[in-house]
Structures are given as C-alpha cells and as structure tokens.
C-alpha cells in the first residue's frame with residue numbers, strides 16, 4: 513500500500529493518456545495527426561514548457577462532451593487512488609475549451625459527474641481549481657471568471673498556468689482581487705521557468721496561498737527565508753521538472769536542499785500522462801534518485817495534507833494526517 517497523500521498540483525487535461533485520447537477521438541470523430549498511440553508517445557520528448565504545452569493543447573481537442581470530461585476524471589481518480597492519493601485538488605483550463613466552442617457548463621458539470629461521486633467510487637476527496645491561461649489577456653481571465661459564476665459552488669479556487677516567461681503575475685491582479693471577493697482560494701504557477709520575482713509578485717499582488725512549482729525561489733535566499741517564515745507551501749513536480757528540462761536529472765533536483773532550508777514542500781505529478789508518472793511514481797522516483805529517508809517521505813505526505821484546502825473539513829484532515837503517521841514503510 514502506497515503512502516497516503518494529497519495531490520495538490522494536477523492538471524486534469526494532463527491526465528489524458530494516449531489510449532483514452534484515441535478512444536475519445538474515435539467517439540467524437542476528431543482526427544489526430546498520429547497514426548496510433550505508439551506514434552503519439554514518440555512525440556513526448558519535450559525541450560521546455562512550451563513544447564509540452566503545444567501537444568497538451570492539441571490533444572485536449574478530443575474532449576467534447578460532459579461524458580468525455582467525466583471519463584477523463586474517473587480515469588485519473590482510479591489511478592490516483594491506486595497510488596495512495598486520498599485527496600486531490602484538481603486544476604482545469606476552461607479557456608482552452610471555451611476557445612474551441614465548448615461552454616463552461618460542459619466542462620464543469622462533466623468533471624463534477626466524476627468528482628461529485630469520487631468519495632463513494634474511489635475513496636478520494638476532491639476540490640476543483642479553475643486556472644487562467646497566463647498567455648491570454650487579463651480581460652479574457654475576467655470573462656472566464658464571469659462564465660464560471662453559476663458554478664462557484666463546485667469551484668474552490670483559482671490558479672494561473674500555461675507559458676510563464678513574459679507573462680508576469682501583475683497582469684492578473686484585478687481578476688485575483690475579484691476572485692478573492694467571491695471567496696475563492698488563490699494559487700499560481702510561479703518560478704517554474706520564470707524568475708523568483710514572479711513568486712514574490714504572486715504573493716504580494718495576487719495574494720496566493722500556495723506556490724505551484726516555485727523551484728526558482730532557490731536563487732533568492734531572502735525569498736526562501738520569507739517562504740519559510742510565512743509557511744507558504746510549494747507544490748513541486750519532480751518528474752515534470754526533468755521532462756521539461758527545468759532540472760537536468762532527478763539526482764540534481766533541489767528538493768533535499770529545499771526541505772533542509774525548511775520550506776513546506778509537497779510532491780505532485782503535474783501532467784502525469786505526459787511526464788511518466790502519477791503521484792506515488794513521483795514519490796518513489798525522489799526516494800530512489802535523491803535518497804530521501806522514510807521520515808522525509810512522511811514529512812512530504814504530512815505537508816500535502818497541511819497545505820491542502822481542507823479548512824472546511826478539519827476532521828477529515830486530522831484523519832488523513834493520522835493515516836500518514838501510522839503508515840509503515
């Protein structure tokens with residue numbers, strides 16, 4: 513049985529496995545430019561974030577109906593449960609779907625058909641986080657938040673993803689302010705490819721409560737000190753970092769140094785269908801490549817629940833933490 517954990521950095525569109533992509537393409541009459549799953553897998557060699565995003569946006573065009581989003585989420589939850597995930601806070605990218613003519617209802621209600629029954633069906637509690645695409649305009653983000661208003665009972669928070677460099681957090685100040693006024697929790701990708709200043713800006717201008725990635729904080733000792741002092745969680749994604757060449761090899765990953773510095777780190781899978789592993793695959797990879805001790809792994813699992821948005825269900829959080837404490841490696 514894998515270590516119990518929460519997954520806090522997971523793009524549902526990034527869980528689209530090649531087999532499901534072809535099934536949905538056939539179901540919806542969408543033509544993919546790959547002959548089969550093998551040829552598609554050949555395309556999974558990325559130079560950087562953008563080269564991955566190009567394929568990520570291309571493949572998600574097979575998602576068209578509520579049932580497609582439901583099937584996608586159920587496939588993820590099945591895999592996540594098998595990897596010890598007890599709680600998942602799941603990102604989705606509505607702008608990428610609205611731009612293709614889908615409506616917000618199809619996306620949110622489709623996902624909810626799986627998420628709303630996830631505890632009974634998979635034993636996984638869930639939250640949904642709406643991400644804005646930072647390479648789209650601030651106005652588009654505001655329009656997307658407006659389109660999501662009827663569904664806010666399904667949505668816990670907002671995030672910021674897609675191409676980071678050249679799209680500073682400051683651009684999204686207004687939409688984050690509006691979202692805060694609506695009672696939404698706030699996170700943002702920062703310091704994956706972008707500079708440490710993007711992390712600082714996300715904290716100061718967007719009021720974020722967690723940093724997604726945040727790897728490049730290590731270039732700024734003062735920022736590290738602040739993140740430690742303010743107990744700001746970081747959602748790290750080690751296999752993603754290797755595949756997108758943010759680090760050269762897993763053995764070079766700064767996770768041990770980050771833990772030693774006192775940062776509240778968590779380990780997550782990001783886009784597991786593309787990066788070669790789900791949540792526990794990431795845990796096992798860092799254990800093997802970085803020689804993390806069992807107590808370090810337990811700390812990472814504890815951190816995942818401490819950093820989760822379970823404030824509305826502290827009883828559940830306590831139960832999950834007790835499971836981590838009782839886990840025998």
Ligand code: HPA
Pocket residue numbers: 523526561568673674675701704752782783
């Ligand atoms: O790793 C990521 N980074 C930024 N945007 C993304 N959208 C999906 N995955 C990612």
Ligand SMILES: [Zn+2]
Pocket residue numbers: 521522523673701724782
């Ligand atoms: Zn991500």
